[in-house]
Amino acid sequence: xxxxxxxxxxxxxxxxxxxxxxxxxxxxxxxxxxxxxxxxxxxxxxxxxxxxxxxxxxxxxxxxxxxxxxxxxxxxxxxxxxxxxxxxxxxxxxxxxxxxxxxxxxxxxxxxxxxxxxxxxxxxxxxxxxxxxxxxxxxxxxxxxxxx
Numbered sequence: 001x002x003x004x005x006x007x008x009x010x011x012x013x014x015x016x017x018x019x020x021x022x023x024x025x026x027x028x029x030x031x032x033x034x035x036x037x038x039x040x041x042x043x044x045x046x047x048x049x050x051x052x053x054x055x056x057x058x059x060x061x062x063x064x065x066x067x068x069x070x071x072x073x074x075x076x077x078x079x080x081x082x083x084x085x086x087x088x089x090x091x092x093x094x095x096x097x098x099x100x101x102x103x104x105x106x107x108x109x110x111x112x113x114x115x116x117x118x119x120x121x122x123x124x125x126x127x128x129x130x131x132x133x134x135x136x137x138x139x140x141x142x143x144x145x146x147x148x
Contacts, residue, residue, distance in 0.1 A: 023067065035124070043113060045100070045102075046089065046090070046092070046100065046101075046120055048087065048088055048089055048104070050120065050122075051084050051085075051089075051102075051104065051118065051120070052084065052085045052086075053126060054120065054124065054125040055081055055084050055085050055125065056085070059123065059124045059125060060081075060125045060127060061124055061125065061126045061127065062077075062127050063126060063127060063128060065128060065129060066080075066127045066128060066129050066130055067132065069129050069130060070130050073130070073131060073132065075108070075130050075131075075132070076108070076109070078109055079108035079109055079110075079114055079130075080114070080116055080125050080127065080130050081113075082106065082107065082108060082109050082119065083104060083105075083106025083107060083108065083114040083115075083130075084104055084106060084116055084125075085106075086106055086107065087104040087105050087106025087107070087114075088104065088105055088106070088143075089102045089103070089104055089105075090103050090104070090105045090115075090143045091103040093119075096119055098119075098121075099119040099120055099121045099126065100119060100120070101117060101118060101119030101120075101126075101128060102118065102119075103115055103116070103117050104116045104117075104118065104119070105106050105133075105142055105143050112132065113124070113132065113142045114130060114131075114132060114133075115130065115131055115132075115133050115135055115142070116129075116130045117129045117130070129131070135148050
């Protein structure tokens with residue numbers, strides 16, 4: 001039995017490149033499970049349940065950028081995790097590189113609105129940035145961007 005999956009050319013190139021990077025010099029890694037994991041992260045949008053599962057599993061990568069930003073903005077690590085576990089996805093960015101990402105709207109532990117951008121390869125959650133949304137840029141519930 002064979003399965004053919006038609007992908008956008010750019011996604012196909014990304015998958016080939018990611019496989020090369022992930023396999024590195026260790027060509028003994030099984031290619032089929034690796035490809036399946038990569039393909040699934042491009043075919044299915046992230047859900048808040050996926051994000052919460054990876055947070056609870058502690059499969060979270062804190063990028064240097066998010067750590068710098070939360071320090072500058074006075075956001076606590078617990079606030080970011082709380083927003084991810086209890087929030088909702090308000091925007092999806094399926095063509096982001098190297099992995100699809102999304103914008104999560106949640107609240108800090110004190111109940112203040114918080115936005116978190118994260119991406120995932122299906123096995124780990126990469127945290128990109130976090131910020132307090134402003135009423136000038138966002139609707140009253142902070143879930144929709146205002147048009148200018």
